[in-house]
Amino acid sequence: MKFGIVRFPGSNCDADVVRAVTEGLGEEATYLWHKSHDLGDVDVVVLPGGFSYGDYLRAGAIARFSPIMREVVAFARAGGLTLGICNGFQVLCEARLLPGALVRNRSLRFRCVEVGVRVENAATPFSRAYREGERLSIPIAHGEGQFVADSGTLDRLEAERRVVFRYVDGSGEPTDAANPNGSARNIAGIINEAGNVLGLMPHPERVSLGYLGNTDGLGVFASLARSVGGGDRPHRRGAETVGVGS
Amino acid sequence: MTDTFSVEVRITPRTGILDPEGETIARALDNLGYEGVGSVRAGRLVRLEIDAASADDARRSVRRMCEELIANPVIEDFEVRIEGDAPTGGGGT
Numbered sequence: 340m341k342f343g344i345v346r347f348p349g350s351n352c353d354a355d356v357v358r359a360v361t362e363g364l365g366e367e368a369t370y371l372w373h374k375s376h377d378l379g380d381v382d383v384v385v386l387p388g389g390f391s392y393g394d395y396l397r398a399g400a401i402a403r404f405s406p407i408m409r410e411v412v413a414f415a416r417a418g419g420l421t422l423g424i425c426n427g428f429q430v431l432c433e434a435r436l437l438p439g440a441l442v443r444n445r446s447l448r449f450r451c452v453e454v455g456v457r458v459e460n461a462a463t464p465f466s467r468a469y470r471e472g473e474r475l476s477i478p479i480a481h482g483e484g485q486f487v488a489d490s491g492t493l494d495r496l497e498a499e500r501r502v503v504f505r506y507v508d509g510s511g512e513p514t515d516a517a518n519p520n521g522s523a524r525n526i527a528g529i530i531n532e533a534g535n536v537l538g539l540m541p542h543p544e545r546v547s548l549g550y551l552g553n554t555d556g557l558g559v560f561a562s563l564a565r566s567v568g569g570g571d572r573p574h575r576r577g578a579e580t581v582g583v584g585s
Numbered sequence: 586m587t588d589t590f591s592v593e594v595r596i597t598p599r600t601g602i603l604d605p606e607g608e609t610i611a612r613a614l615d616n617l618g619y620e621g622v623g624s625v626r627a628g629r630l631v632r633l634e635i636d637a638a639s640a641d642d643a644r645r646s647v648r649r650m651c652e653e654l655i656a657n658p659v660i661e662d663f664e665v666r667i668e669g670d671a672p673t674g675g676g677g678t
Contacts, residue, residue, distance in 0.1 A: 342654070396654070397657055400654065400657065404654070432659075433657065438659075440657055440659045441604065441658040442598075442602070442603070442660055443605055445603065445605050446605070447605050447606065447609055485603070485605075487602055487660060488658075488659070489601075521603065521605070
């Protein structure tokens with residue numbers, strides 16, 4: 340299968356995603372240039388982290404109107420698996436593919452730190468390689484990661500089990516102290532109603548290879564590979580490390 | 586026939602959305618000894634020059650721009666002012 344990783348001007352986690360899926364899973368990956376009008380034959384689209392278009396106006400606001408996004412929106416609306424990480428999550432919200440928005444961290448500080456993340460729903464194409472309730476350790480690196488939405492939207496997300504990842508403390512509890520940015524209900528990642536578009540603020544690609552010291556994030560990409568593969572086929576390498584929480 | 590209008594868009598966090606920047610300013614003012622400061626909301630100002638047939642056309646056009654790009658109605662309210670005209674609000678609701 341093939342992952343397509345979008346490159347906006349200012350993307351800076353694109354190469355990390357490529358290495359996570361090629362080295363970590365032995366899958367194919369290709370870059371998708373922001374000016375392109377063609378997604379080619381990719382099975383999964385990833386909007387990586389970074390500061391697309393300098394985060395001018397609002398994070399993700401300008402990227403949303405780049406030529407490639409027209410294709411990404413059509414792909415996502417047709418059921419294509421689409422993952423947004425950090426800035427990619429912001430772009431997905433701006434593009435209205437996901438509800439809510441990401442605003443400045445409650446602390447007003449850029450936070451770059453490893454945080455506890457609990458898998459709230461392991462029945463999605465993005466999380467099926469994990470166990471439900473598993474606690475992962477994944478870094479965040481953002482200044483605008485506070486997830487906000489009106490209470491009706493939040494209630495609906497919870498009721499439909501669309502909160503897929505939540506910030507938790509060392510014992511797996513979603514406490515206020517474990518919330519690194521003030522996100523409503525400690526939300527770290529959500530999925531759309533159709534279940535094919537997921538956005539999260541933590542960076543799984545940064546903890547996907549053994550030599551990075553932690554492979555907690557590889558499960559996100561392994562889940563996608565497994566979902567596209569249509570079964571539990573074994574991965575060529577790296578897959579055995581998936582699902583080992585810290 | 587078109588005229589050029591100067592338009593100001595004021596964008597503020599929607600009521601009910603946390604405004605950590607505004608809160609921080611309020612706290613700092615309090616620390617500095619300024620009394621009687623109630624709530625502080627911090628926003629953004631965008632000035633545009635736009636050619637349009639009338640002030641109403643300019644306003645309509647800028648409101649569309651706000652809804653599509655300049656503001657995010659999920660988290661922000663906006664207000665469009667045409668220079669020399671009364672302001673009109675908008676929340677994108």
